[in-house]
Amino acid sequence: MDTAARPAFRNATAADVPALVALIESAYRGDDSRAGWTTEADILEGQRTDPEGVLAVIEGADSKLLAVESGGELVACCQLEHRGSHAYFGMFAVRPTLQGAGLGKVIIAEAERFAREEWGVAEMHMTVISAREDLIAWYIRRGYARTGEMTPFPYGNERFGLPTRDGLQFELLTKKLG
Template identity: 50%
Template sequence: MTDIVIRDAAAADIPALHRLIESAYRGEASRAGWTTEADLLDGQRTDPEDLADILADPAQALLTAWRDNELVGCILIADRGAATGYFGMLSVSPTLQAGGLGRMLVEAGHDALRERFGALRVRISVFPQRETLMAWYQRLGYGPTGETLPFPYGNPRFGLPLRDDLHFVVMERELA
């Protein structure tokens, strides 16, 4: 993927970020890519207030990927303490998925976690129902920790579950 510029998100980017993240995870538009959660959840993936909270928190950041003046991808990075970083909200425009941009954002996230937060390892959380996505992360060096996290049922800010067996599998890898 050429001509991509990766930079920190700014408050002015929130409307574009919100549109991108929703299109990558929810609704019919998300089905154009392979990372959709539309069969697991309805409703929103995030909201502008959540994005503003992330940008205001010095222990978190959103890295954005731009092609020309178009936002085409993003990744949330966070410091979890004890030399552990976290990333989530990896979003690539559905029509550009499977072209290397997601991997580029993960690598940029790894670099930023090491440089900004001194992370020696990074964790992610994935729905186990998304076997293809878990396999992609395993190819990137992630392995299951044996830990799981509950899905926040009853909080529509995280989406409207379409099934009653949602939870997250925690995966981790060391950072070189």
């Protein structure tokens, strides 16, 4: 991908589900994910998402899944969900071989712009596995703040992966938009 070129954003459709699942899995799980820096392969095995979960985001009344393309190829995606006074940002994946080149910054800025301008929300929320200090530091550099508000990882629910260690939890990060 030419990182100088602006990627194209579009709403994902049901036809995109197989490619989106493959992208998300490659960014977070298994050996392919180790080509990038956002891998969860050292703390979680199994799946990151499934076709049903991706389709639910695409078809949700208050959500969208942005597909990000460059040169006609799917290179990234992110979920946005309108939750009243704030938006939720999730399911963020960048092709592992493109990570670290600035694409993530462009995508999160577009997601924030959309949430602020189209939904009129004043804040973006996301949850990150608290053990992912490198990823949390990346979000802090983008203006997000740690809240200390934790939610337990759904141990025993293989739909979210198979933890390889105890003590995993999600931390809420927030950012004022405006």
